[in-house]
Amino acid sequence: MALAHAILVCLTEGKQSGYDVNKAFQGSIGFFWHSDHQRIYRELSKILKLGWVECELVEQPSKPNKKLYSLTQAGIDQLKEWAKKPSPTAPLKDDLLVRLFSLHMLDLAILAEQVRARREEHVAKLILYRKIQVRYYSDVDPTDARTVGKYLSLKFGMRDAERWIAWCDEALFTLDNLG
Amino acid sequence: MALAHAILVCLTEGKQSGYDVNKAFQGSIGFFWHSDHQRIYRELSKILKLGWVECELVEQPSKPNKKLYSLTQAGIDQLKEWAKKPSPTAPLKDDLLVRLFSLHMLDLAILAEQVRARREEHVAKLILYRKIQVRYYSDVDPTDARTVGKYLSLKFGMRDAERWIAWCDEALFTLDNLG
DNA sequence: GGTGCCATGTAACGAGTTACATGATTGG
DNA sequence: CCAATCATGTAACTCGTTACATGGCACC
Numbered sequence: 001m002a003l004a005h006a007i008l009v010c011l012t013e014g015k016q017s018g019y020d021v022n023k024a025f026q027g028s029i030g031f032f033w034h035s036d037h038q039r040i041y042r043e044l045s046k047i048l049k050l051g052w053v054e055c056e057l058v059e060q061p062s063k064p065n066k067k068l069y070s071l072t073q074a075g076i077d078q079l080k081e082w083a084k085k086p087s088p089t090a091p092l093k094d095d096l097l098v099r100l101f102s103l104h105m106l107d108l109a110i111l112a113e114q115v116r117a118r119r120e121e122h123v124a125k126l127i128l129y130r131k132i133q134v135r136y137y138s139d140v141d142p143t144d145a146r147t148v149g150k151y152l153s154l155k156f157g158m159r160d161a162e163r164w165i166a167w168c169d170e171a172l173f174t175l176d177n178l179g
Numbered sequence: 180m181a182l183a184h185a186i187l188v189c190l191t192e193g194k195q196s197g198y199d200v201n202k203a204f205q206g207s208i209g210f211f212w213h214s215d216h217q218r219i220y221r222e223l224s225k226i227l228k229l230g231w232v233e234c235e236l237v238e239q240p241s242k243p244n245k246k247l248y249s250l251t252q253a254g255i256d257q258l259k260e261w262a263k264k265p266s267p268t269a270p271l272k273d274d275l276l277v278r279l280f281s282l283h284m285l286d287l288a289i290l291a292e293q294v295r296a297r298r299e300e301h302v303a304k305l306i307l308y309r310k311i312q313v314r315y316y317s318d319v320d321p322t323d324a325r326t327v328g329k330y331l332s333l334k335f336g337m338r339d340a341e342r343w344i345a346w347c348d349e350a351l352f353t354l355d356n357l358g
Numbered sequence: 359g360g361t362g363c364c365a366t367g368t369a370a371c372g373a374g375t376t377a378c379a380t381g382a383t384t385g386g
Numbered sequence: 387c388c389a390a391t392c393a394t395g396t397a398a399c400t401c402g403t404t405a406c407a408t409g410g411c412a413c414c
Binding site for chain 2: 002005006008009010012028029031032033034076079080083084086087088089090091092093094095096097098099100101102103104105106107108110111114117118121142143145146148149150152153155156157159160162163166167170171174177178
């Protein structure tokens, strides 16, 4: 039940609608845990029943009504309990790496193209992360847990992109020497 | 239908039983695409029906009988078609990174312990990868596609472990300064 | 008049996990 | 005698994805 906990983490930022949570899952926390609005709405009603969140209906003139969710004490306890459990390492799962295992049967030019595309993706990500770094984390107070935690995760994202870019360069060089 | 294709990739190595495929999914290819024997057996019967593989029953005295699967031409075509399609980047998904977003509400000591555990895991992986490197890839012929492809994926694994270790060190330093 | 944002969900399907189930042989 | 290896699968369940569904407001 990991998505539920990711939502709880989201709600530590304050009251939010399903729509808001979904937006957070597209940026920020979504860089490390993704979902879609369908599942988020489903999960919100589930954890509402469990009592981990409470819900307040907000009527908005000239906009659709929304439901603002906020953490309950049970939700906070649940979050803390979850955080105590060891976090399992997510196994790598990547098409591109698998394809390399049957490289001898595949079209090298197409594969090289895919590696280039992957490289570009991560270059774009790195640029985005660096923008976020400059925008929000150029002057971090090292004693502010709230900021420091998020900054650490951003740095992870940056390292992730960098290692992809470096590996793609290596792979392209190798593929070039093959054909 | 990604698992099916990962199995096809496996079978480019030659005839294998479900048991063999499962073992490959625990080492080598399994470092980049994991599964379990249940799903592998299910998927094998599925792609047998589709005609991507064919099956030969081998009776073994003093061992359980086994079914040896091998690629058919349709399977090879399928593999090649699949490899032409762009490979989607697997989104990051990690508990530990998510927890950092609610760092201000969590127990720092426990989290630091989890980071240390994560570090050890990746140190162990890196050692394993290096052993494999020395054992199988100390003298790679850069024109041998079969070897070069697998070696590239191994190098990806090594970079992955290295970036984790480096990040964990950074995180531990940061967490230390907090508490 | 079209695109995009706000805001909510359901239904069907496919993928993946956990638990259950069997049974012989080999090595310590 | 116990554990590991070889070898196969089924059943129930949860998680995740895709497609479907609605509808007003604001901006260009």
